[in-house]
Amino acid sequence: MTQKNTDKNIATEIVQKLAEVLGPDATSLHEPCFEGNEWAYVKDCIDTGWVSTAGSYVNRFEEMIVSYTGSENVIATGTGTQALHAALLVANVQHGDEVIIPALTFVATANAVAQIGAIPHIADIEAGTLGLDPRKLRTHLETITDNGPDGLINTATGRKISGVICMHTFGHPCDLEGLLNVCQQFNIPLIEDAAESLGSLYKDQHTGSFGLISALSFNGNKTITTGGGGAIMTNDSTLADRVRHLTRTAKQAHNWEFIHDQVGYNYRLPNLNAALGCAQMEALPMYLSRKRILAYRYHAAFAEIPGVESFAEPDGCKSNYWLNAILLDPADAGIRDDVLQATNDAGYMTRPAWRPMHMLPMFADCPRTRLDVSEDIYARLINIPSSSQLALSA
Numbered sequence: 096m097t098q099k100n101t102d103k104n105i106a107t108e109i110v111q112k113l114a115e116v117l118g119p120d121a122t123s124l125h126e127p128c129f130e131g132n133e134w135a136y137v138k139d140c141i142d143t144g145w146v147s148t149a150g151s152y153v154n155r156f157e158e159m160i161v162s163y164t165g166s167e168n169v170i171a172t173g174t175g176t177q178a179l180h181a182a183l184l185v186a187n188v189q190h191g192d193e194v195i196i197p198a199l200t201f202v203a204t205a206n207a208v209a210q211i212g213a214i215p216h217i218a219d220i221e222a223g224t225l226g227l228d229p230r231k232l233r234t235h236l237e238t239i240t241d242n243g244p245d246g247l248i249n250t251a252t253g254r255k256i257s258g259v260i261c262m263h264t265f266g267h268p269c270d271l272e273g274l275l276n277v278c279q280q281f282n283i284p285l286i287e288d289a290a291e292s293l294g295s296l297y298k299d300q301h302t303g304s305f306g307l308i309s310a311l312s313f314n315g316n317k318t319i320t321t322g323g324g325g326a327i328m329t330n331d332s333t334l335a336d337r338v339r340h341l342t343r344t345a346k347q348a349h350n351w352e353f354i355h356d357q358v359g360y361n362y363r364l365p366n367l368n369a370a371l372g373c374a375q376m377e378a379l380p381m382y383l384s385r386k387r388i389l390a391y392r393y394h395a396a397f398a399e400i401p402g403v404e405s406f407a408e409p410d411g412c413k414s415n416y417w418l419n420a421i422l423l424d425p426a427d428a429g430i431r432d433d434v435l436q437a438t439n440d441a442g443y444m445t446r447p448a449w450r451p452m453h454m455l456p457m458f459a460d461c462p463r464t465r466l467d468v469s470e471d472i473y474a475r476l477i478n479i480p481s482s483s484q485l486a487l488s489a
């Protein structure tokens with residue numbers, strides 16, 4: 096009886112805090128914001144007929160991301176998943192290899208590995224960043240691998256481990272220095288799934304510019320959107336050239352002949368989408384400051400409920416606060432679904448974290464480490480409304 100009352104109270108208190116921060120209106124988890132030149136640029140594409148995979152907005156969009164992130168090369172793609180897939184292809188991940196990924200991520204990270212014919216090797220996250228835990232990864236690799244002439248071999252499966260994909264969860268940078276050290280020790284590349292972290296800095300440097308190559312996403316629910324879209328970032332110009340070639344049907348430059356020199360992909364971002372992206376990039380600093388205001392309001396509001404924590408950016412990092420998250424006390428993990436029910440019933444869209452990859456049927460048999468932290472966080476984390484416009488409400 097007493098237990099039941101306490102549970103009800105936490106859910107009710109969370110709904111009250113959401114109402115304080117967001118006001119009474121129903122809100123979704125993340126909505127796009129079009130307050131600037133979006134309409135003018137998209138109309139320009141239609142008026143001029145440049146709507147498809149050639150056109151000046153694509154170059155302009157790529158250049159805007161280059162100057163914003165400091166990454167030397169940016170190639171826009173049709174989706175973030177395509178960006179990840181192309182990144183793995185040029186990073187030389189082969190059919191039958193294993194690639195380390197975090198258990199707690201959106202399914203696209205694991206899908207991109209599987210689309211190569213490679214096998215996700217699922218590793219645990221750390222609670223302070225919600226990203227891959229470099230200390231546990233080092234110990235794991237020291238235990239299970241042999242580094243020989245054929246590369247880093249998983250002695251349990253006999254397969255080569257050809258890379259690590261880290262992911263900056265909800266926009267919070269993971270421990271990039273720690274992970275780069277581990278990758279250097281085992282001589283494998285770090286690939287960043289930076290789909291959620293446009294605008295997030297690790298020690299003043301933009302996420303996605305640390306690894307060999309990385310992927311961004313501009314899906315409709317991300318910090319900026321092109322409708323659907325993504326981009327590859329890399330400081331390695333040779334890799335950038337290979338990505339451009341591969342994502343443009345591997346066509347050789349020629350005045351009229353159609354000469355393709357390998358099996359390629361049509362992964363280019365249409366000009367129409369890039370036009371939207373240019374207007375969104377212009378507004379990015381404003382979105383980021385609004386999202387920070389909203390995050391601070393959540394921190395202050397949830398500090399008043401014992402046993403509920405509003406997740407804050409890791410030390411030394413600046414997060415874009417793409418999606419805000421609250422964490423229930425481990426003892427209250429059992430009421431997560433009651434909180435989800437109560438908040439959604441009240442009109443505030445909330446969601447649990449993604450189901451960890453090893454708990455999905457197609458990745459259940461993948462090699463993995465112990466995944467205690469991923470499972471614990473999944474059991475008690477709840478994402479709450481995070482659109483930048485929400486900083487203007489209440």
Ligand SMILES: *Cc1c(COP(=O)(O)O)cnc(C)c1O
Nearest residue numbers: 174175176201203204290312314
């Ligand atoms: C959004 C996202 C992607 C890419 O998704 P697309 O919808 O294909 O753009 C990849 N990884 C993570 C972690 C994401 O959140």
